[in-house]
Every structure is written in structure tokens, then in C-alpha cells.
Amino acid sequence: MVRLKNRYLLVEVHYKDGKLDESYNELAVLTAIRDAVAVNFGDYGLGCNLSSLQVKFYSPFTGTCIVRCATSENERVITSLALMTEVKGRPAALRLLRIAGTLDACKDAARAHSAGALPQLKLAPRQRQAAEQLHTCIGALEL
Numbered sequence: 001m002v003r004l005k006n007r008y009l010l011v012e013v014h015y016k017d018g019k020l021d022e023s024y025n026e027l028a029v030l031t032a033i034r035d036a037v038a039v040n041f042g043d044y045g046l047g048c049n050l051s052s053l054q055v056k057f058y059s060p061f062t063g064t065c066i067v068r069c070a071t072s073e074n075e076r077v078i079t080s081l082a083l084m085t086e087v088k089g090r091p092a093a094l095r096l097l098r099i100a101g102t103l104d105a106c107k108d109a110a111r112a113h114s115a116g117a118l119p120q121l122k123l124a125p126r127q128r129q130a131a132e133q134l135h136t137c138i139g140a141l142e143l
Contacts, residue, residue: 005071006052008106010098010113011081013063016091024088026055029065032087036080049073056103062114064097066106074099 013029015021034053038046052070059065069077081094097113100106 004052006068007071007074008056008100008103009067009069009074009077009081009096010100010106010109011065011067012095012097012113013058013065013087014093014095015063015087016093020060021090022060024058024060026058026065028088029058029067030055032084033067033077033080036084037076040080040083041076045073045076049077053077057110059114064110064113066103066110068103 030053033055034046034049037049037053049069052068052073054068056066056068057064067077067081078096078099081096084092084094086092087094098106098109100109
């Protein structure tokens with residue numbers, strides 16, 4: 001039996017309008033990535049990525065997400081991320097921060113990135129508490 005190998009991509013989503021919208025979730029980011037793959041590589045590229053493409057984590061506060069993709073298809077996903085200009089109708093730029101072979105390595109990089117980003121954010125007290133809870137929940141991610 002063949003084992004499917006995956007890569008985990010730590011991606012930063014930077015919205016150009018600078019507004020914080022908590023209604024965006026993993027599904028919105030996943031849909032945007034799938035649409036970008038379909039636009040750039042057609043039905044063949046989308047079909048190759050459908051089985052393994054998944055957003056494992058998304059934080060609307062820090063704008064970081066962890067994306068899982070097949071090792072053989074990671075170049076297509078990375079190219080599509082670089083060419084994306086919007087997420088769910090909002091202008092955005094996506095930046096690849098790290099490529100990892102395991103989820104644990106990607107979680108460690110996400111923790112380090114969010115630890116540096118959280119103090120710089122100007123959030124309301126309720127939002128700050130929710131952001132800190134999300135930061136602690138990164139460690140609870142499971143396959």
C-alpha cells in the first residue's frame with residue numbers, strides 16, 4: 001500500500017483594506033485557494049488537488065493559516081497562492097511563510113509567527129481575548 005505524502009504550508013493572508021472580519025473561516029480560504037488553482041491550472045490542476053487540499057487552521061486575527069497539500073502538487077498550490085488577489089471578494093495578498101513536512105513543524109512556525117504578531121495588533125478587549133485563545137489552540141491541532 002502506498003502512503004500519500006503531504007506538505008504543510010504556513011500562509012499569511014494580508015487584507016489590503018486592513019479591516020478585521022471574524023466571519024471568515026477555513027472554508028472561505030479553502031474555497032478561494034481552490035478557485036485560484038482552477039483559474040491558473042484548469043480542471044486538471046483542480047482535480048489533482050481536490051483529494052489532499054485542506055485548510056487545517058485559520059486565524060482571522062493574525063491572518064495565518066495552515067494549508068495541507070500533496071507533495072506532488074505543492075508547486076501548483078504555491079503558485080496559485082502567489083497569484084491570488086482576493087479572498088471572498090475582499091482584496092488580499094497571500095504570502096508563504098514556511099513549507100513543512102509535518103504538521104508539528106508547521107504548528108511551531110505558526111506559534112512563533114503569531115507570538116510576534118499578536119502584540120502588534122490593535123484589538124478590542126473581547127477580540128484580544130479571543131485571539132489569545134486561538135493562539136493557545138494552535139497546539140491542539142490534530143490530523
